Amino acid sequence: MRVLGVDPGLTRCGVGVVDGVPGRPLTMVGVGVVRTPADAELSRRLLAVEAGIEEWLDTHRPEYVAIERVFSQHNVRTVMGTAQASAVAMLCAARRGLPVALHTPSEVKAAVTGSGRADKAQVGAMVTRLLRLAEPPKPADAADALALAICHIWRAPTKNRLQEAHERARSTARAAPPVRKVVR
Amino acid sequence: MRVLGVDPGLTRCGVGVVDGVPGRPLTMVGVGVVRTPADAELSRRLLAVEAGIEEWLDTHRPEYVAIERVFSQHNVRTVMGTAQASAVAMLCAARRGLPVALHTPSEVKAAVTGSGRADKAQVGAMVTRLLRLAEPPKPADAADALALAICHIWRAPTKNRLQEAHERARSTARAAPPVRKVVR
Numbered sequence: 001m002r003v004l005g006v007d008p009g010l011t012r013c014g015v016g017v018v019d020g021v022p023g024r025p026l027t028m029v030g031v032g033v034v035r036t037p038a039d040a041e042l043s044r045r046l047l048a049v050e051a052g053i054e055e056w057l058d059t060h061r062p063e064y065v066a067i068e069r070v071f072s073q074h075n076v077r078t079v080m081g082t083a084q085a086s087a088v089a090m091l092c093a094a095r096r097g098l099p100v101a102l103h104t105p106s107e108v109k110a111a112v113t114g115s116g117r118a119d120k121a122q123v124g125a126m127v128t129r130l131l132r133l134a135e136p137p138k139p140a141d142a143a144d145a146l147a148l149a150i151c152h153i154w155r156a157p158t159k160n161r162l163q164e165a166h167e168r169a170r171s172t173a174r175a176a177p178p179v180r181k182v183v184r
Numbered sequence: 185m186r187v188l189g190v191d192p193g194l195t196r197c198g199v200g201v202v203d204g205v206p207g208r209p210l211t212m213v214g215v216g217v218v219r220t221p222a223d224a225e226l227s228r229r230l231l232a233v234e235a236g237i238e239e240w241l242d243t244h245r246p247e248y249v250a251i252e253r254v255f256s257q258h259n260v261r262t263v264m265g266t267a268q269a270s271a272v273a274m275l276c277a278a279r280r281g282l283p284v285a286l287h288t289p290s291e292v293k294a295a296v297t298g299s300g301r302a303d304k305a306q307v308g309a310m311v312t313r314l315l316r317l318a319e320p321p322k323p324a325d326a327a328d329a330l331a332l333a334i335c336h337i338w339r340a341p342t343k344n345r346l347q348e349a350h351e352r353a354r355s356t357a358r359a360a361p362p363v364r365k366v367v368r
Binding site: 041042043044046047050070080083084085086087088090091093094095100102 | 225226227228230231234254264267268269270271272274275277278279284286
């Protein structure tokens with residue numbers, strides 16, 4: 001499976017694409033950062049994030065998109081921008097019918113380091129090791145995006161099957177008229 | 185000028201279009217609510233908000249989009265959804281090159297009722313009066329969207345000119361090489 005991980009942000013939106021299945025060595029397909037100028041108007045910045053994400057989706061054709069779940073206990077200003085950038089990423093994925101998964105920062109840290117409270121350096125070191133890179137991807141947002149993709153691949157088997165079954169059931173329930181059992 | 189006001193939300197996103205200029209009677213062009221099912225996946229809900237806003241933009245062709253500025257002092261869960269819905273609205277406007285303005289709830293209340301601390305009923309009553317409607321638009325989100333559009337029309341003359349001059353200056357500064365004065 002190929003996953004695009006997105007560490008959402010307005011100033012720096014980390015993006016990383018990883019190929020792999022659980023229990024096998026993983027491959028990094030690409031990593032980078034979508035940046036938008038801090039002095040631009042908010043709507044223009046969101047447009048730039050959209051263009052950036054679209055380019056990554058076009059280039060790498062991931063099957064899943066994993067995005068960091070945004071919490072609001074942090075700095076209020078930053079969180080709003082992060083929430084808005086993540087909305088744009090979700091929208092881009094949903095338009096292509098790609099399944100979107102949100103993972104919390106501690107889920108991601110726990111997945112790649114074994115501890116939900118690991119620091120940035122530890123996450124960067126593990127991403128480097130797991131993807132057999134020459135050095136940790138920089139900036140940290142890029143490494144975090146790869147960690148999100150790895151987390152998704154490793155958590156995926158149960159989670160994705162559950163989610164897909166759930167969505168299938170829901171769309172069937174909506175699309176089709178109520179099924180009546182035929183009693184012969 | 186024709187303004188689309190958007191009171192962002194995931195469950196109910198109020199939309200209202202108003203035609204007018206300061207100092208002249210205003211005309212309501214349309215009002216409604218874009219709804220998304222609370223049980224749908226977040227990315228699907230954002231997609232539904234996008235489709236709804238696009239439809240309003242296609243149908244009514246506003247020249248400006250005014251969106252309520254989201255603050256995070258309210259309920260944390262709601263605010264994230266509101267921020268994300270507002271991101272989608274901003275994105276739809278920016279894609280069409282429409283200027284986007286954000287107005288705070290108190291700016292809107294002050295514009296239509298004279299008091300920044302007016303309640304919903306008061307805002308609804310003034311919107312009804314200013315647009316010469318038979319009864320207050322329902323739900324409150326729809327009335328708020330109209331109030332946003334009215335606020336924008338009334339605040340526009342100075343604010344828009346300033347903003348446009350600022351953007352013009354900025355894009356000129358970026359696009360063109362530095363201008364040198366020719367000394368003869």
